[in-house]
Amino acid sequence: MYDMAIELNTDGAKCLYEQIYEHIREEIKGGRLLSGERLPSTRALAEYLQVSRTTVDFAYGQLLSEGYIEAIPYKGYFVCRVEELPEGNMAVLMAENRLPEAEEEESNFCNRNICYDFSPNGLDMSLFPFGVWKKITKNILNDGNKELFALGEAQGDYDLRQTISRYLHSARGVKCTPEQIVVGAGNDYLLLLLEKMLGRHAGVAMENPTYKRAYRIFRSFAYHVEIVGMDENGMNVDELQKKQVKAAYVMPSHQYPTGVTMPIGRRMELLKWAAEEEERFLIEDDYDSEFRYKGKPIPSLQGSDGNGKVIYIGTFSKAIAPAIRVSYMVLPPLLMRRYRECCSFYASTVSRIDQRILNEFIRDGYFERYLNKTRKLYREKHDILLQELKPFRKKFQVSGENAGLHLVLTSRDKKHTEENLIGRAAECGVKVYGMSDALIEEDAQGFLAERKLILGYGGLKTEEIKDGMAKLKQAWL
Amino acid sequence: MYDMAIELNTDGAKCLYEQIYEHIREEIKGGRLLSGERLPSTRALAEYLQVSRTTVDFAYGQLLSEGYIEAIPYKGYFVCRVEELPEGNMAVLMAENRLPEAEEEESNFCNRNICYDFSPNGLDMSLFPFGVWKKITKNILNDGNKELFALGEAQGDYDLRQTISRYLHSARGVKCTPEQIVVGAGNDYLLLLLEKMLGRHAGVAMENPTYKRAYRIFRSFAYHVEIVGMDENGMNVDELQKKQVKAAYVMPSHQYPTGVTMPIGRRMELLKWAAEEEERFLIEDDYDSEFRYKGKPIPSLQGSDGNGKVIYIGTFSKAIAPAIRVSYMVLPPLLMRRYRECCSFYASTVSRIDQRILNEFIRDGYFERYLNKTRKLYREKHDILLQELKPFRKKFQVSGENAGLHLVLTSRDKKHTEENLIGRAAECGVKVYGMSDALIEEDAQGFLAERKLILGYGGLKTEEIKDGMAKLKQAWL
Numbered sequence: 001m002y003d004m005a006i007e008l009n010t011d012g013a014k015c016l017y018e019q020i021y022e023h024i025r026e027e028i029k030g031g032r033l034l035s036g037e038r039l040p041s042t043r044a045l046a047e048y049l050q051v052s053r054t055t056v057d058f059a060y061g062q063l064l065s066e067g068y069i070e071a072i073p074y075k076g077y078f079v080c081r082v083e084e085l086p087e088g089n090m091a092v093l094m095a096e097n098r099l100p101e102a103e104e105e106e107s108n109f110c111n112r113n114i115c116y117d118f119s120p121n122g123l124d125m126s127l128f129p130f131g132v133w134k135k136i137t138k139n140i141l142n143d144g145n146k147e148l149f150a151l152g153e154a155q156g157d158y159d160l161r162q163t164i165s166r167y168l169h170s171a172r173g174v175k176c177t178p179e180q181i182v183v184g185a186g187n188d189y190l191l192l193l194l195e196k197m198l199g200r201h202a203g204v205a206m207e208n209p210t211y212k213r214a215y216r217i218f219r220s221f222a223y224h225v226e227i228v229g230m231d232e233n234g235m236n237v238d239e240l241q242k243k244q245v246k247a248a249y250v251m252p253s254h255q256y257p258t259g260v261t262m263p264i265g266r267r268m269e270l271l272k273w274a275a276e277e278e279e280r281f282l283i284e285d286d287y288d289s290e291f292r293y294k295g296k297p298i299p300s301l302q303g304s305d306g307n308g309k310v311i312y313i314g315t316f317s318k319a320i321a322p323a324i325r326v327s328y329m330v331l332p333p334l335l336m337r338r339y340r341e342c343c344s345f346y347a348s349t350v351s352r353i354d355q356r357i358l359n360e361f362i363r364d365g366y367f368e369r370y371l372n373k374t375r376k377l378y379r380e381k382h383d384i385l386l387q388e389l390k391p392f393r394k395k396f397q398v399s400g401e402n403a404g405l406h407l408v409l410t411s412r413d414k415k416h417t418e419e420n421l422i423g424r425a426a427e428c429g430v431k432v433y434g435m436s437d438a439l440i441e442e443d444a445q446g447f448l449a450e451r452k453l454i455l456g457y458g459g460l461k462t463e464e465i466k467d468g469m470a471k472l473k474q475a476w477l
Numbered sequence: 478m479y480d481m482a483i484e485l486n487t488d489g490a491k492c493l494y495e496q497i498y499e500h501i502r503e504e505i506k507g508g509r510l511l512s513g514e515r516l517p518s519t520r521a522l523a524e525y526l527q528v529s530r531t532t533v534d535f536a537y538g539q540l541l542s543e544g545y546i547e548a549i550p551y552k553g554y555f556v557c558r559v560e561e562l563p564e565g566n567m568a569v570l571m572a573e574n575r576l577p578e579a580e581e582e583e584s585n586f587c588n589r590n591i592c593y594d595f596s597p598n599g600l601d602m603s604l605f606p607f608g609v610w611k612k613i614t615k616n617i618l619n620d621g622n623k624e625l626f627a628l629g630e631a632q633g634d635y636d637l638r639q640t641i642s643r644y645l646h647s648a649r650g651v652k653c654t655p656e657q658i659v660v661g662a663g664n665d666y667l668l669l670l671l672e673k674m675l676g677r678h679a680g681v682a683m684e685n686p687t688y689k690r691a692y693r694i695f696r697s698f699a700y701h702v703e704i705v706g707m708d709e710n711g712m713n714v715d716e717l718q719k720k721q722v723k724a725a726y727v728m729p730s731h732q733y734p735t736g737v738t739m740p741i742g743r744r745m746e747l748l749k750w751a752a753e754e755e756e757r758f759l760i761e762d763d764y765d766s767e768f769r770y771k772g773k774p775i776p777s778l779q780g781s782d783g784n785g786k787v788i789y790i791g792t793f794s795k796a797i798a799p800a801i802r803v804s805y806m807v808l809p810p811l812l813m814r815r816y817r818e819c820c821s822f823y824a825s826t827v828s829r830i831d832q833r834i835l836n837e838f839i840r841d842g843y844f845e846r847y848l849n850k851t852r853k854l855y856r857e858k859h860d861i862l863l864q865e866l867k868p869f870r871k872k873f874q875v876s877g878e879n880a881g882l883h884l885v886l887t888s889r890d891k892k893h894t895e896e897n898l899i900g901r902a903a904e905c906g907v908k909v910y911g912m913s914d915a916l917i918e919e920d921a922q923g924f925l926a927e928r929k930l931i932l933g934y935g936g937l938k939t940e941e942i943k944d945g946m947a948k949l950k951q952a953w954l
Contacts, residue, residue, distance in 0.1 A: 018773070062772035065879065067710070067740015083745035134618040141611040149602055151799035185662045185802070185826035192669050192823075196697050216822045220673050222699045233544070263544015265559045295539040296495070322628035323829045325662070345693045346669075349826050350661035352800045398900055402542065 016051050017058035024059065024096055028068050028079055035081040039069060046331055056195035098274050115429040116468030120257065120406040120460020124381075127323060127373045129366060136360045140353060152352040154344050156328070157184025160359040164328050172289060173299030176330045182339060185325040185349035187285070187315055188217055193346065194311065194329070197338045198281070203245035207235050209254045214249060214285065227441060230255075234262035237269040247281045247311070248273075253289040254303045257438040257454050259400010259408050267301050269319055274309035281332070283311045290319045290371055292403040294380050308332035316358065319371060326358055338354045378405060381457045381465055388469035391477060405458035408435065411451035418451055421476065428475040434444055481522055493528050494535035501536065505545050505556055512558040516546060533620065553670040564655045576862065592906040593945030597734065597883040599936015601858075602798060604850045606843060613837045628880060629829040631821050633660025633805070637836040641805050644839055649766060650776030651789055653807045659816060662826035664762070664792055665694055670823065671788065671806070674815045675758070680722035684712050686915035688733045689727060691762065707732075711739035714746040724758045724788075725750075729778045730766040734915040734931050736877010736885050744778050751786035758809070761789045767796045767848055769880040770856050785809035793835065796848060803827055805836055855882060858934045858942055865946035870953060882935035885912065888928035895928055905952040907945050 159177035168174035252262035302312040312330040418434040435452035638655035645651035729739035779789040787805040895911040912929035
């Protein structure tokens with residue numbers, strides 16, 4: 001019998017069976033107990049170690065469960081063959097895995113001195129009704145809605161889809177039934193589903209510059225991205241005609257970053273292009289349509305579509321809060337069928353509790369009230385920024401200012417470059433963004449010379465906008 | 478001048494500018510105002526309609542914004558060319574889109590008469606501390622943590638990842654740092670990310686039968702799925718060697734549906750297979766490892782991996798509640814680097830609020846207490862089921878009963894078929910599941926003859942288990 005001199009510790013820190021189990025396991029792993037070797041019977045070992053037989057039974061049971069030993073009837077317990085594996089150096093692998101020191105993606109200019117950041121992603125949440133959100137959450141949890149802890153429909157709960165379809169109809173002129181809506185945790189996730197519906201090797205046409213996040217996502221797909229030029233009305237349809245693509249990604253309400261609102265004529269041309277083939281679609285990303293400062297909101301492209309060609313994507317992350325990971329996609333009938341075939345087994349990514357909170361927030365009118373307030377707030381910022389831009393107008397052209405949370409400045413002075421303007425602004429403590437950031441072609445040289453800058457104002461207070469613009473005046477005028 | 482006889486309604490239901498705007502828009506869309514046609518000046522139209530000039534300005538402004546008309550300096554307003562589009566019949570498209578009447582996927586047997594459903598997906602949430610969850614939620618919202626409404630890290634908030642890594646270390650023997658963890662809204666979403674990391678055209682090996690949901694998801698990828706046979710120890714490594722695959726998907730703790738726990742020997746063989754090539758990985762789906770009824774929990778496969786070969790996936794949907802859409806994936810260093818390159822731009826799918834709630838739920842010990850209680854509860858059900866199964870043992874073999882929330886019955890009587898056994902159970906009001914449901918090869922004929930049934934007990938009360946088993950006795954014995 002193999003020497004089972006196990007030093008048992010009886011201070012209670014570890015129970016006896018565990019110590020026996022661990023000892024034998026280490027003996028096997030260390031090659032000191034060899035495959036095929038017979039272990040003592042439970043009775044013999046129990047006697048030897050002066051422990052109860054149950055204790056040894058337990059230890060052997062665990063070794064059996066994990067496959068270190070096997071029991072052969074009427075013969076006893078034997079050590080199993082365990083493949084030896086050169087122990088890799090996990091520590092080294094882990095060390096390699098550390099993050100590159102403080103990933104500062106956008107640290108071209110030292111952030112230390114930046115006091116005014118005109119980021120196009122800035123949002124103002126000062127008016128968000130935290131109290132209302134809390135109250136709704138509390139009520140929902142209070143109501144003992146235990147069914148909310150169960151898994152909901154893959155597409156999203158029907159109530160929420162109904163509320164969204166009503167909202168989209170009245171606010172955006174979208175024509176849809178709740179059956180056409182798919183709710184998901186963010187636009188990126190919805191695009192992942194869309195990849196499955198459009199199939200592999202599909203091509204997607206994008207404008208240039210465009211929303212780079214979407215570009216990166218399409219590139220990570222089994223897709224080819226085709227770049228289509230744009231003019232002051234948006235995507236060039238003649239160029240689009242020449243591309244082998246299944247879908248064109250557009251932002252008709254307020255193109256990012258140029259701020260172009262696509263006129264009805266161009267919209268109809270796009271719809272006509274899509275209608276020419278069954279497998280052609282328009283992806284309408286309506287990312288910031290809630291904020292428009294001139295006239296009524298421009299209806300969605302989807303609303304003009306009579307042929308089931310538009311995939312409409314919107315999000316509450318911008319209009320409510322980025323943490324609200326709820327986006328929605330309105331699918332045309334053909335893709336809806338495909339969703340059911342090839343995507344409906346993907347479980348919902350939004351918890352039912354969050355869906356219910358959001359549903360009540362919209363249904364009970366809080367969303368509309370909040371939107372009205374933030375719209376007013378952003379309009380105020382927008383107006384102040386335009387006011388402050390007056391002295392710049394000789395040297396800069398302003399565009400894309402009718403909607404959204406950013407506008408575009410183009411320097412009329414050909415001596416300037418984008419880089420140069422950004423650098424001078426940074427020296428004065430102001431961060432502005434070059435439009436070339438949104439370019440999706442490698443060679444941005446020609447574009448850099450176009451001297452286009454993006455100024456986002458959503459995240460700055462009105463005073464900060466004034467002060468920031470005063471600094472920019474020093475820098476540029 | 479085109480006749481602008483607009484009948485203005487002054488009852489206040491719709492403001493005047495909107496009526497003018499809509500009238501002209503419809504005239505253009507209806508082809509009664511043609512492209513290139515000149516509109517009256519704002520002054521002329523205002524006089525003609527007896528409204529203020531601002532009203533007409535507003536209406537024209539909206540038409541301009543939407544691109545129905547254009548302004549040519551010193552000349553006036555002209556109708557734009559709008560592409561005509563044959564109006565498709567959206568109503569018909571929408572009608573086609575209705576759901577097929579009440580999608581009853583699993584209605585082979587009329588559900589009306591089913592009183593006892595031994596679904597392997599059933600869970601018991603009766604012990605869930607709703608009060609604690611509510612309290613944590615309330616506190617978090619009370620603390621005015623407004624930063625929680627901002628977008629968090631793509632990988633998941635660091636605090637939560639740290640808590641998960643600690644939990645995985647102590648409960649599952651997983652060796653990882655928080656940097657290796659990616660949090661996402663459900664396993665399906667994590668697999669979508671994994672698709673990007675493993676690259677296109679990768680092959681995945683799966684056992685047969687297996688977890689069909691994962692199979693469907695891999696199939697929806699640009700992947701080929703290779704079926705590898707399994708024996709009583711799990712996936713057959715000799716067969717695996719012959720397949721051109723990048724990854725093997727396994728459930729070593731408790732294979733679904735067979736309930737096999739993979740012994741250490743087979744685990745080492747798999748790890749050795751993976752270590753032979755840089756681009757080989759094991760996907761360990763540890764879906765129900767929290768529930769084990771015999772001995773200590775079996776440590777994870779990841780914990781035995783010294784070479785960075787295991788992708789460990791787990792979820793809180795099973796251990797807490799299906800509505801908690803939080804899963805996690807532990808990536809080996811190589812894939813972690815790839816995640817940063819090609820996936821880190823996918824925004825997090827879990828709201829920061831939910832992440833924080835979960836973090837406190839685990840960190841403050843509620844999770845462990847809840848797990849201990851449910852484990853006890855499930856063990857009770859498990860023991861009762863085994864007790865009730867005693868009279869069946871002559872005719873049926875029981876397996877996979879050491880862990881999880883289901884076990885497997887195999888009929889010893891060759892005259893039986895799976896279908897036949899399920900049918901007879903249904904006649905007595907009991908729903909049991911055939912293992913062939915989990916088969917991923919088309920031809921399940923041979924398997925049907927194997928007469929294997931799945932009995933899940935998580936969702937049934939102890940009394941229901943007893944009553945259901947009594948019915949089954951009538952049906953089968």
